Amino acid sequence: MPSRTRDKRSRLVDAAIKLVHRRGFHRTTLAELADDARVPLGNVYYYFKTKEAVGEALIERYMSEYEAMLSAWDAEPDPKARLGAFIQTTVDRKDIIAQSGCPIGSLSSELNKDGGHLADCTSRLFAEQLAWAEQQFRLLGNSKSVAYGHAVHLLSAIEGASLLTHSFGDPKYVVQESQRLRAWIRDLGE
Amino acid sequence: MPSRTRDKRSRLVDAAIKLVHRRGFHRTTLAELADDARVPLGNVYYYFKTKEAVGEALIERYMSEYEAMLSAWDAEPDPKARLGAFIQTTVDRKDIIAQSGCPIGSLSSELNKDGGHLADCTSRLFAEQLAWAEQQFRLLGNSKSVAYGHAVHLLSAIEGASLLTHSFGDPKYVVQESQRLRAWIRDLGE
DNA sequence: GTCTATATGTGGATAGAC
DNA sequence: GTCTATCCACATATAGAC
Numbered sequence: 094m095p096s097r098t099r100d101k102r103s104r105l106v107d108a109a110i111k112l113v114h115r116r117g118f119h120r121t122t123l124a125e126l127a128d129d130a131r132v133p134l135g136n137v138y139y140y141f142k143t144k145e146a147v148g149e150a151l152i153e154r155y156m157s158e159y160e161a162m163l164s165a166w167d168a169e170p171d172p173k174a175r176l177g178a179f180i181q182t183t184v185d186r187k188d189i190i191a192q193s194g195c196p197i198g199s200l201s202s203e204l205n206k207d208g209g210h211l212a213d214c215t216s217r218l219f220a221e222q223l224a225w226a227e228q229q230f231r232l233l234g235n236s237k238s239v240a241y242g243h244a245v246h247l248l249s250a251i252e253g254a255s256l257l258t259h260s261f262g263d264p265k266y267v268v269q270e271s272q273r274l275r276a277w278i279r280d281l282g283e
Numbered sequence: 284m285p286s287r288t289r290d291k292r293s294r295l296v297d298a299a300i301k302l303v304h305r306r307g308f309h310r311t312t313l314a315e316l317a318d319d320a321r322v323p324l325g326n327v328y329y330y331f332k333t334k335e336a337v338g339e340a341l342i343e344r345y346m347s348e349y350e351a352m353l354s355a356w357d358a359e360p361d362p363k364a365r366l367g368a369f370i371q372t373t374v375d376r377k378d379i380i381a382q383s384g385c386p387i388g389s390l391s392s393e394l395n396k397d398g399g400h401l402a403d404c405t406s407r408l409f410a411e412q413l414a415w416a417e418q419q420f421r422l423l424g425n426s427k428s429v430a431y432g433h434a435v436h437l438l439s440a441i442e443g444a445s446l447l448t449h450s451f452g453d454p455k456y457v458v459q460e461s462q463r464l465r466a467w468i469r470d471l472g473e
Numbered sequence: 474g475t476c477t478a479t480a481t482g483t484g485g486a487t488a489g490a491c
Numbered sequence: 492g493t494c495t496a497t498c499c500a501c502a503t504a505t506a507g508a509c
Contacts, residue, residue: 117396119309122484133494135487144485194392201450202384202392206307216450242459245447249460250436253443257435260391260406269432270439288474312502323476325505334503 102140102150104130109151114189114196117203118148118211145211148204152214155197159218163225172229176247176278179226183251184271187264194259198252222248233282243281250274292330292340294320299341304379304386307393308338308401335401338394342404345387349408353415362419366437366468369416373441374461377454384449388442412438423472433471440464 108129112121123144127134141147162182169175183190193199201215223244230240254270298319302311313334317324331337352372359365373380383389391405413434420430444460 115396117309117393119307120396123486124484135494135496136492138486139492139494193396198446199392199396202389202446203307205449205452206305206310206383206389212450216452219447219450242463245444245456245459246440246463249443249447249456250439251443252446253439253441254435256388256392256442256446257409257439259395260402260409262395262406266435266439269435273432273436313504314502325476325478326474328504329474329476 101130101132101136105132105137105140105147106150106154109147110154110196113151113200114193118151118200119203123147145209148211149214152200152211152218155218156221159221163221166225172232173278173281176226176229177275179247180251180271180274180278183255183267187258187267190255190258190267191262191264192259195252195255198255199259219248247274288330291320291322291326295322295327295330295337296340296344299337300344300386303341303390304383308341308390309393313337335399338401339404342390342401342408345408346411349411353411356415362422363468363471366416366419367465369437370441370461370464370468373445373457377448377457380445380448380457381452381454382449385442385445388445389449409438437464 105126108126109121112125112129123137124134126147127137137147141150166175166178169178183195197215197218201212201219204215205212223241226244226247227237227240230243231237233240235243250270251267251274254267257266258264295316298316299311302315302319305311306315313327314324316337317327327337331340356365356368359368373385387405387408391402391409394405395402413431416434416437417427417430420433421427423430425433440460441457441464444457447456448454
């Protein structure tokens with residue numbers, strides 16, 4: 094695939110990440126996508142067979158972005174610091190979450206109402222996060238089932254607080270809930 | 284307003300509750316609504332000026348349903364029992380949550396991407412729940428800010444677990460998180 | 474109040490020239 | 492590979508008879 098071609102395809106995915114987060118998948122039109130990526134509408138179909146294919150590429154992108162973040166967190170010295178870095182990522186994005194919600198959470202909520210296979214793709218993103226967090230809690234000496242419970246609790250609280258932050262358009266909910274989660278992790282195993 | 288008229292309008296709102304939860308607001312068409320309520324399409328506009336007006340009625344309905352649940356919970360003897368009843372409501376709905384998510388959460392997530400005033404209506408539902416829960420925590424002897432933090436934590440965890448349950452199509456997340464929340468409340472103030 | 478037929482706008486997708 | 496023009500399906504909304 095030529096590099097110019099990669100470029101346009103990549104720009105379209107960039108646009109999808111931005112616009113789908115802001116307006117949702119179904120309400121984002123291919124015309125808007127093309128416009129934002131400075132690609133003529135008809136040409137979009139050279140890169141993606143259908144709109145659904147754009148959705149797949151979008152989720153792929155999130156998947157690789159997540160891999161990058163995971164590497165960054167794994168650079169932390171110990172599990173508690175890694176979990177802290179995970180939480181901090183949400184706090185860092187508090188303003189964008191207030192505007193448009195958690196990108197994964199709102200996408201998952203939307204696509205799971207269609208019954209299509211795009212829904213399964215988004216849940217894989219959550220599954221990866223759960224598996225990573227479970228691993229950290231296991232390293233803290235917890236049994237598999239306890240570690241899993243902790244991971245579910247962590248992700249639930251973050252996603253729920255993101256939903257409230259989005260609903261009220263106020264970052265304070267993720268900030269407050271993050272503090273609580275940090276204190277919880279700090280005191281674990283004492 | 285004649286009773287037959289009330290009937291049809293009410294049936295349309297019933298249909299909206301069901302279909303919007305299942306498919307989302309934007310993807311639910313007025314034709315589907317009319318069909319489900321056994322009302323001819325054109326007649327919908329006698330009861331609602333626009334689709335947005337259907338959305339308002341839908342949220343009104345949720346608001347009054349919530350009032351009814353609140354009364355039920357308030358019948359419990361003490362704050363911990365009331366909070367337990369609140370949590371139990373989510374567990375009771377675990378299967379429908381696995382299918383279509385939390386009705387309020389997914390509606391809020393969807394409508395907050397439009398910037399319209401329907402979004403503000405949904406956040407009022409969350410605000411009511413937060414205020415009620417805060418009140419219960421205050422009755423347990425907590426300061427206003429601590430009680431508010433607890434309320435945010437409770438609602439966040441429930442909404443987040445509902446999101447995971449919906450995403451994976453598996454009730455276990457709300458069940459597990461509810462157990463954890465119940466234990467947390469049981470041990471509060473010890 | 475009720476219902477049929479239809480106007481109007483929009484969005485995904487395609488045809489086909491270049 | 493690129494881009495214009497357009498098809499077609501569908502959804503909101505309205506007109507107007509009954």
